[in-house]
Amino acid sequence: MTSQPATRERQRDADRTRAEILEVAQHEFARHGYAGARVDEIAALMRTTKRMIYYYFGSKEQLYIAVLEKAYAEVREVERTLDVEHLAPVEAIRTLAELTFDHHDAHREFIKLVAIENIHQAEHIRKSEALGNLGTPVLDLIERILDAGTASGDFVTEADAIDVHMMISAFCFFRVANQHTFGALFGRDMTAPEHRDRQRGMVGEMIVGYLRGGGARS
Amino acid sequence: MTSQPATRERQRDADRTRAEILEVAQHEFARHGYAGARVDEIAALMRTTKRMIYYYFGSKEQLYIAVLEKAYAEVREVERTLDVEHLAPVEAIRTLAELTFDHHDAHREFIKLVAIENIHQAEHIRKSEALGNLGTPVLDLIERILDAGTASGDFVTEADAIDVHMMISAFCFFRVANQHTFGALFGRDMTAPEHRDRQRGMVGEMIVGYLRGGGARS
DNA sequence: TAAGTAACGTACTAGTCCGTACATTAACTG
DNA sequence: CAGTTAATGTACGGACTAGTACGTTACTTA
Numbered sequence A, B: 001m002t003s004q005p006a007t008r009e010r011q012r013d014a015d016r017t018r019a020e021i022l023e024v025a026q027h028e029f030a031r032h033g034y035a036g037a038r039v040d041e042i043a044a045l046m047r048t049t050k051r052m053i054y055y056y057f058g059s060k061e062q063l064y065i066a067v068l069e070k071a072y073a074e075v076r077e078v079e080r081t082l083d084v085e086h087l088a089p090v091e092a093i094r095t096l097a098e099l100t101f102d103h104h105d106a107h108r109e110f111i112k113l114v115a116i117e118n119i120h121q122a123e124h125i126r127k128s129e130a131l132g133n134l135g136t137p138v139l140d141l142i143e144r145i146l147d148a149g150t151a152s153g154d155f156v157t158e159a160d161a162i163d164v165h166m167m168i169s170a171f172c173f174f175r176v177a178n179q180h181t182f183g184a185l186f187g188r189d190m191t192a193p194e195h196r197d198r199q200r201g202m203v204g205e206m207i208v209g210y211l212r213g214g215g216a217r218s
Numbered sequence C: 001t002a003a004g005t006a007a008c009g010t011a012c013t014a015g016t017c018c019g020t021a022c023a024t025t026a027a028c029t030g
Numbered sequence D: 001c002a003g004t005t006a007a008t009g010t011a012c013g014g015a016c017t018a019g020t021a022c023g024t025t026a027c028t029t030a
Helices: A014-036 A039-044 A051-057 A060-080 A088-108 A108-119 A122-126 A137-152 A161-175 A177-185 A192-212 B014-036 B039-044 B050-057 B060-080 B089-106 B108-117 B123-127 B137-152 B162-179 B180-187 B193-213
Strands: none
Touching: A014 A039, A014 A051, A014 A108, A014 B014, A014 B060, A039 A051, A039 A060, A051 A108, A060 A108, A060 A122, A060 A137, A088 A108, A088 A192, A088 B193, A108 B014, A108 B180, A122 B060, A122 B180, A137 A161, A137 B162, A161 A177, A161 A192, A161 B162, A161 B193, A177 B014, A177 B089, A177 B108, A192 B123, A192 B162, A192 B193, B014 B039, B014 B050, B014 B060, B014 B108, B039 B050, B050 B060, B060 B108, B060 B123, B060 B137, B089 B108, B089 B137, B089 B193, B108 B162, B123 B180, B137 B162, B137 B193, B162 B180, B180 B193
């Protein structure tokens, strides 16, 4: 009943408002897709109004792009802090795979946003100046691990860094992104701890098995 | 300018109309997602009217479910005709992986529908009587191949059929489903023939390398 | 061939949703 | 402290969109 101290009543804070809009918008877009997301619903879930969305972001589409940019920026930040190069090549790539697994497991909304963006043929990413053709730090890291592994003789398969990145990402992405159809069809909840732990081991074994050449023909 | 023979002018054909609606609807849903798809647009792309969509399917949602059911039915039909059990276990699983690859490569719209359905937490699949908890024929096939491989000593890794299915599907699904964001970020068109052919080989080597135990720790 | 029904077309409605015009208030600045 | 600007709130409009009421035409069958 008693009101807050006068200074905290309806205090103005552009950064905070902007940040809150982005956060709520990320939830809404991830939950309902771009077309399914409702600007009014985003507004309703905030302590401010729809007017502010347009004040700070201009349109639903620009808000969505801003959400994408923020989400990708966070991922890049994580990738930049990866530190596996002190390990031997085999352990390095296995650890990278497992950390990628953990990261995907922990960032479901980012994965949904990427899936949504792909449904729209990445048209919004292409519209974003911040996101176009930027690549990602892991690629260099993978490149170096592959070189080291080839030099040491641990890796037999000649592999391309982008391919390896895709192989790891595919596994980690799929089990989160497709958990619902998979669950509905096979009755297995892939997010359950026992499956998660086993699958975490699988990524590593898969990628190392591939690079060691265990699957080579004849 | 001259009109068709009288018998062909505005002939009635319930099956044909129904089928055409489903086909056009699949395009529209795959292209724009569930919420983004427009019933009016589907109608505009047909030689009949919106009224027919409601006449045959009742609602946008039921139409979408019907599209899903048809798409899944086609996939099951392909899976049912798979014939790799005359091969030795290693070649059998490799061939299965490569055929899965080809199938995903050839059925982009199905993949998009699955991605869309996952964004909506598979709520429509769960509503469908035809799709709930049906599993899929490949699982039994994989099961038998794994058993044969373990018995023959070709496979060392103890693997679960669903996990193996996921590993293969993840790779095949991802490179199609995420081609747009991947392309935008890395500037690589994964659907280009040279990449496709190399990646087709990768699935096989990956899965065989994993099952042979080439990635086992220490 | 007459009657009945399945298939199809037109025109409209009720509601939703993005975006904005206009008013207001808090904070800063000289 | 007066003036200015940045930040916020309210109320509304115009376009779009799923769904329907109502009417019509082709085909079947007795």
